Amino acid sequence: MKKISYWYVVIIALGLLFVGFFPGYYYYKSKFNYNAVTVKGLAETDVMADLAIWEIKYVATGNDLMATKNNLEKQTDAILEFLHANNFSDNEIEFGGTETNDLMANPYRGNDPITSRFILTKTITLRSNQVNNVAATYTKSGDLISSGVVFENRYDSPISYFFTKLNDIKPQMLELATKNARQAALEFAKSSDSRVGKIHTANQGVFSILPRDNANAPESQQINKKVRVVATVEYFLE
Numbered sequence: 001m002k003k004i005s006y007w008y009v010v011i012i013a014l015g016l017l018f019v020g021f022f023p024g025y026y027y028y029k030s031k032f033n034y035n036a037v038t039v040k041g042l043a044e045t046d047v048m049a050d051l052a053i054w055e056i057k058y059v060a061t062g063n064d065l066m067a068t069k070n071n072l073e074k075q076t077d078a079i080l081e082f083l084h085a086n087n088f089s090d091n092e093i094e095f096g097g098t099e100t101n102d103l104m105a106n107p108y109r110g111n112d113p114i115t116s117r118f119i120l121t122k123t124i125t126l127r128s129n130q131v132n133n134v135a136a137t138y139t140k141s142g143d144l145i146s147s148g149v150v151f152e153n154r155y156d157s158p159i160s161y162f163f164t165k166l167n168d169i170k171p172q173m174l175e176l177a178t179k180n181a182r183q184a185a186l187e188f189a190k191s192s193d194s195r196v197g198k199i200h201t202a203n204q205g206v207f208s209i210l211p212r213d214n215a216n217a218p219e220s221q222q223i224n225k226k227v228r229v230v231a232t233v234e235y236f237l238e
Helices: 006-032 065-085 131-139 141-147 166-191
Strands: 036-048 051-062 093-102 118-128 159-162 196-203 208-211 224-237
Touching: 036 166, 051 065, 051 131, 065 093, 065 118, 065 141, 118 131, 131 141, 131 159, 166 196, 166 224
Parallel strands: none
Antiparallel strands: 036 224, 051 118, 051 159, 093 118, 196 224, 208 224
């Protein structure tokens, strides 16, 4: 076995040293000379809901099942007539199933006499793009009481309003958010005696749909809404 030359080993060691040194050196220099600023740009726009969903839930009670069922059907006819009279079509109306509750079948009922054994509940769902008409018709729904309709008690609004055209306004909002972010970067650069360069990284953020007004109601129950997005952008500084 030949003896490895001392200088041969030294040359190899120096080569490995330079191979590791230069990439690390230039990486350090690039980081040392790296100047950037991260800013946020806000964009907001007011929109109006374009879809309304009204859940009309009503109840019939009685001791005779068939008579109670007939009562429920009369209420159904009255609600349909009311909706048609307010310019809603059958395509906007959906029928739910009938829920039946027999109080005599309840093993946990008390000893109090039962005045109405059967409770039948049904839901008609109005799904319409006539948002303002839905809201106006809802204010007149008390007229159905005169027709014998008994609404189920609930503590919130039976109507939900939705904005479904978010994709249509995303490009314009992102453009505005980016412009506002650049304006913030320009202000920062002015104070640091720098110039704003190209975008290094950008994050569009999450689009939020909020109530336009600070009313005592959740966003889903308000027709007027506000769409918001915050873009995070990192600019090179020169």
